[in-house]
Amino acid sequence: MRDRFRRTARFWAHALRFILLIWKVDMYLYQSRLKDQIIHSVKDVHVHAEQGVYADAISGMFNVPFGYSCDAIKQRISQTLNDLPFHPKDHFYSQEWFEASAMLLGRAKMDDGALLYVNSGSEAIESSIAMALEYHQRKGNPGKRKVICRKHSYHGATLGAHSITGRNDFQELRNSGYDTIRIHPPFAVTHQGKPLEPHSASDVENIILQSGPEQIACIIFEPVNHLKGMRQSGGEYLAGIRELCDRYDIVMITDEIVTGASRTGDFLNTHRFGVTPDIVALGKGISGGYYPASAMATSAKIASVFEKRGPWIPYSYSHTYASNPVSIASIHASLQVLEQVESSGQLSRLIGKAAGLTRELASNERIARIEASGLLIGLTLDERLGAAAGKKLEQLCFERKLIIRGEENWACLAPAYVMSEDTLTEAFEVLNESIDHL
Numbered sequence: 235m236r237d238r239f240r241r242t243a244r245f246w247a248h249a250l251r252f253i254l255l256i257w258k259v260d261m262y263l264y265q266s267r268l269k270d271q272i273i274h275s276v277k278d279v280h281v282h283a284e285q286g287v288y289a290d291a292i293s294g295m296f297n298v299p300f301g302y303s304c305d306a307i308k309q310r311i312s313q314t315l316n317d318l319p320f321h322p323k324d325h326f327y328s329q330e331w332f333e334a335s336a337m338l339l340g341r342a343k344m345d346d347g348a349l350l351y352v353n354s355g356s357e358a359i360e361s362s363i364a365m366a367l368e369y370h371q372r373k374g375n376p377g378k379r380k381v382i383c384r385k386h387s388y389h390g391a392t393l394g395a396h397s398i399t400g401r402n403d404f405q406e407l408r409n410s411g412y413d414t415i416r417i418h419p420p421f422a423v424t425h426q427g428k429p430l431e432p433h434s435a436s437d438v439e440n441i442i443l444q445s446g447p448e449q450i451a452c453i454i455f456e457p458v459n460h461l462k463g464m465r466q467s468g469g470e471y472l473a474g475i476r477e478l479c480d481r482y483d484i485v486m487i488t489d490e491i492v493t494g495a496s497r498t499g500d501f502l503n504t505h506r507f508g509v510t511p512d513i514v515a516l517g518k519g520i521s522g523g524y525y526p527a528s529a530m531a532t533s534a535k536i537a538s539v540f541e542k543r544g545p546w547i548p549y550s551y552s553h554t555y556a557s558n559p560v561s562i563a564s565i566h567a568s569l570q571v572l573e574q575v576e577s578s579g580q581l582s583r584l585i586g587k588a589a590g591l592t593r594e595l596a597s598n599e600r601i602a603r604i605e606a607s608g609l610l611i612g613l614t615l616d617e618r619l620g621a622a623a624g625k626k627l628e629q630l631c632f633e634r635k636l637i638i639r640g641e642e643n644w645a646c647l648a649p650a651y652v653m654s655e656d657t658l659t660e661a662f663e664v665l666n667e668s669i670d671h672l
């Protein structure tokens with residue numbers, strides 16, 4: 235009773251403060267989505283907010299794989315913040331930089347390659363494309379400047395990343411950045427109300443030949459397509475693209491900002507199919523979501539066009555905060571926690587559980603397609619439920635205190651690797667019930 239009184243009092247206190255703020259200040263904030271309520275705290279895999287406790291089944295923004303209470307990462311970050319918050323970057327480096335980088339390159343299967351740290355996924359994407367252009371320039375092929383990218387993709391929020399992103403609502407910004415060639419994803423989708431034929435690797439080859447391979451710098455795509463509800467590119471397609479890139483000297487870039495850090499089982503999603511790209515963009519989960527940190531890892535082939543000085547490749551482009559000691563500590567600690575979660579069998583057990591729950595949910599007739607790539611679960615709703623059913627499903631789940639992501643006619647989940655099997659089962663039950671209420 236007292237608790238309820240306290241909660242109500244807190245709610246009205248916040249509401250009053252908010253009303254006063256809006257009333258007193260003519261203030262606006264740019265936001266990608268309208269917000270529902272004030273948040274109080276996060277714990278394990280739960281969000282505590284004004285209107286109750288929510289189970290987070292999308293790991294924050296797909297970036298908190300170890301939940302919100304991972305002491306090992308928090309302690310390493312706070313210790314580094316105490317001892318080495320920053321340093322003049324031109325003259326010094328930290329021991330941890332090397333340890334973390336060796337681990338990250340090893341996990342990407344690019345041990346003899348090279349690594350560039352940045353702060354966000356969008357920067358990792360931009361750096362990857364800049365690197366592909368520079369690779370061709372250094373090899374004496376400056377004419378190779380075109381970027382092959384996919385319709386229905388998402389690559390980030392900077393202007394260059396906008397220009398290769400294939401979301402419908404980014405249409406106006408597409409011509410502002412890179413010189414692009416847009417291919418279809420390797421699965422059937424509806425685009426602006428019309429069906430879009432899937433492009434196989436041989437279709438992509440025809441497009442390369444029509445445009446002229448001597449003009450094409452790179453191809454970039456997400457191996458699991460986020461928009462359209464987590465659609466996995468098949469092994470044959472991935473191997474086919476790898477082969478085309480080798481044949482026509484095109485840099486193969488994969489965006490594993492969501493799928494990296496073992497989200498789909500293997501460290502990189504393409505490893506599941508025995509494929510390693512030339513460049514991989516990593517972000518989100520590699521720092522456990524506790525600190526902004528992203529990276530671009532390149533293979534030995536890309537690194538070979540640069541001069542090396544000891545362990546360094548002199549490279550003039552760096553962001554002020556890139557590879558700062560705190561971000562490196564967050565990556566290092568996260569990779570160590572990841573190893574524990576993997577070696578204890580916790581990750582594979584939860585992946586097995588998710589696969590079983592996904593199979594059961596598939597019997598719901600309102601679902602047209604559902605698939606789980608490790609702990610990335612995506613579904614497409616039956617078209618009879620309407621073009622906005624995914625967004626509605628997200629709201630119905632939210633009302634039942636479950637956080638998922640939904641847009642158009644699709645929805646997805648990305649549970650934390652440390653979620654309990656019971657919480658995951660409950661999440662699927664709420665999802666099923668919400669689908670029935672659509």
Ligand SMILES: Cc1ncc(COP(=O)(O)O)c(C=O)c1O
Nearest residue numbers: 354355356388389390489491492
């Ligand atoms: C697949 C993919 N690529 C790139 C990005 C951009 O990352 P960031 O938001 O860290 O800039 C995102 C972000 O959601 C993403 O999902």
